[in-house]
Amino acid sequence: MRVAITGAAGFLGRKLAGRLAATGRLGRTPITGMTLVDVVMPAAPQGAPFPVTCRAGDIAAPGGADHLADAGTGAVFHLAAVVSAQAEADFDLGWRVNLDGTRAVLEACRRAGSRPRLVFTSSVASYSGGQAAVIADDQRPIPANSYGAQKAAGELLVHDHARKGHVDGVSLRLPTIVVRPGRPNRAASSFASSILREPLIGEEAHLPVPEDFALWIASPRAATDWLIHAATMDTAPLGLDRGLNPPGLTVTVREMLAALEAVGGHAAMRLVSRVEDPDVAAIVGAWPARFDAARAKALGFREHEGIEAVVRAFVEDDLAETRALRG
Amino acid sequence: MRVAITGAAGFLGRKLAGRLAATGRLGRTPITGMTLVDVVMPAAPQGAPFPVTCRAGDIAAPGGADHLADAGTGAVFHLAAVVSAQAEADFDLGWRVNLDGTRAVLEACRRAGSRPRLVFTSSVASYSGGQAAVIADDQRPIPANSYGAQKAAGELLVHDHARKGHVDGVSLRLPTIVVRPGRPNRAASSFASSILREPLIGEEAHLPVPEDFALWIASPRAATDWLIHAATMDTAPLGLDRGLNPPGLTVTVREMLAALEAVGGHAAMRLVSRVEDPDVAAIVGAWPARFDAARAKALGFREHEGIEAVVRAFVEDDLAETRALRG
Numbered sequence A, B: 001m002r003v004a005i006t007g008a009a010g011f012l013g014r015k016l017a018g019r020l021a022a023t024g025r026l027g028r029t030p031i032t033g034m035t036l037v038d039v040v041m042p043a044a045p046q047g048a049p050f051p052v053t054c055r056a057g058d059i060a061a062p063g064g065a066d067h068l069a070d071a072g073t074g075a076v077f078h079l080a081a082v083v084s085a086q087a088e089a090d091f092d093l094g095w096r097v098n099l100d101g102t103r104a105v106l107e108a109c110r111r112a113g114s115r116p117r118l119v120f121t122s123s124v125a126s127y128s129g130g131q132a133a134v135i136a137d138d139q140r141p142i143p144a145n146s147y148g149a150q151k152a153a154g155e156l157l158v159h160d161h162a163r164k165g166h167v168d169g170v171s172l173r174l175p176t177i178v179v180r181p182g183r184p185n186r187a188a189s190s191f192a193s194s195i196l197r198e199p200l201i202g203e204e205a206h207l208p209v210p211e212d213f214a215l216w217i218a219s220p221r222a223a224t225d226w227l228i229h230a231a232t233m234d235t236a237p238l239g240l241d242r243g244l245n246p247p248g249l250t251v252t253v254r255e256m257l258a259a260l261e262a263v264g265g266h267a268a269m270r271l272v273s274r275v276e277d278p279d280v281a282a283i284v285g286a287w288p289a290r291f292d293a294a295r296a297k298a299l300g301f302r303e304h305e306g307i308e309a310v311v312r313a314f315v316e317d318d319l320a321e322t323r324a325l326r327g
Helices: A011-023 A084-089 A091-112 A146-163 A190-200 A220-232 A253-264 A278-284 A294-298 A307-317 A319-326 B011-023 B084-089 B091-112 B146-163 B190-200 B220-232 B253-264 B278-284 B294-298 B307-317 B319-325
Strands: A002-006 A033-038 A052-056 A073-078 A117-123 A168-174 A205-207 A214-218 A249-252 A272-274 B002-006 B033-038 B052-056 B073-078 B117-123 B168-174 B205-207 B214-218 B249-252 B272-274
Touching: A002 A011, A011 A033, A011 A220, A073 A091, A073 A220, A084 A091, A084 A146, A084 A278, A091 A117, A091 A146, A117 A146, A117 A220, A146 A168, A146 B146, A168 A220, A190 A205, A190 A253, A190 A278, A190 A307, A214 A220, A214 A253, A220 A307, A249 A253, A249 A307, A253 A307, A307 A319, B002 B011, B011 B033, B011 B220, B073 B091, B073 B220, B084 B091, B084 B146, B084 B278, B091 B117, B091 B146, B117 B146, B117 B220, B146 B168, B168 B220, B190 B205, B190 B253, B190 B278, B190 B307, B214 B220, B220 B307, B249 B253, B249 B307, B253 B307, B307 B319
Parallel strands: A002 A033, A002 A073, A033 A052, A073 A117, A117 A168, A205 A272, B002 B033, B002 B073, B033 B052, B073 B117, B117 B168, B205 B272
Antiparallel strands: A214 A249, B214 B249
């Protein structure tokens, strides 16, 4: 089968493409070709045993999603999005890319006629309630930011296209990804990776929340595993409800800093300093830190590793590249 | 202030416009003008003490919502929609009118700059779970039809535009309206009015569900009262959550037929016969019949009258017009 990935130049898209290139298959099915799309030209993964088509383009522009799927397309991973702080700063851009773009991807799948598995990355940002909340699987999303509203609306599109048989859709409400490799980005949650990543390459990092602030996180390894599970699982048990809260990890900033000290030493931990950022605190303060995730566990989404394992995996997988990127 | 109503040629839009024309005000504020929009030319209400502008047009067409709001607009009632069975039959039309149309209305309000109260009619169809379900206020919508998905997505748009201060938005998840005056329409729930309305004008009606089938309904009087309450209530207690399940009435078909007999006599009741309709049964069978509605009651939405009062009100308010319409 053919596979497509939007947002393929992002770190999660690159990890996913790399994993698929390494295994050459999705589940038991050999991959015969891969299409990678992003606003900047994505790189083909090294050593892919199948042809890879890379495209730079805006999926929300007219015709921009047309080349994503054809009759041989078996799976589409729709990861492309305008991230939270940017969507909050630019209302029109966020709705255009995160809603219209998702709609264009779904319409491309529908036109392809192959009823591909469509894995959509929704987000914890579709919920509010903050530190006190524990989110059950049937909890109504009440987003506290535009990004979350766009992702929740995108889920409804995936849901309805799936019900109509245009795609075999699964929406994963991804937690904040920690440790995100590379540079800080415009996600409000960017600090959650910065306070681990920057000290490990010897740079300072700013902490905009108190140490007892808890986050619902997922490692790049866990998120990649979940994306592949979402693309290969039996979707019949999902019934009408195509959205899932995968089993992330609840972790406090204090626990993150302790893991940083365990892996990078005391000097690394001392590079983190508390700097107020009311805009960021307002956005991430609304995100719940605790989810039940019972349904995803029952459906075979793997449990999350501990925070120290997350930090060690960053050192193994991403430290060299992150350091090189900073030149 | 100026007031606008979309879907103003529909029965609920006409009742609402008539009520506002009769009182000349919305809450304590005098109405200085009214804009009525629908795909067919709406009629101005009789005896309105303010100028009424009537327009025929498609709100989802380019520029189609531009004239809805200006700097003097204080309230917009967005009732226009492609109804459930039609949205299910025509996927593209449903998403275009029910999502893009809602977006165009919100953008028109945003451009007007007056932060009008925006009352959006969402729907019980955004939920599934069927006869067994009791829907709490914080229940996640899992629509079993496109109309419900479009309404739930519309709520997210209202929610985000409200959070950003473009409108002061309230979404009301209206129950099935019974007794709907006029002719049967393409709503899957059309039978729920037909089995009361047709016998009262001496015509036969078909019942596509068993007599113990329960529905969550609202009378035209209750729905109109709720719309006006939604337009005049203090929205501060809503916080982020702009969607409400108003306090409808759970009623079985058997109770409806008993009310029909009490008001129209045994001969009227005998005009109803059971005729299978799997398409309609599949859609309405997924709609829950029981809601908690605690939040709306606490926010002052009035409790619903009993089913016999609903049937008597139809005779008082709508029987003559319905009979005239049938020629």
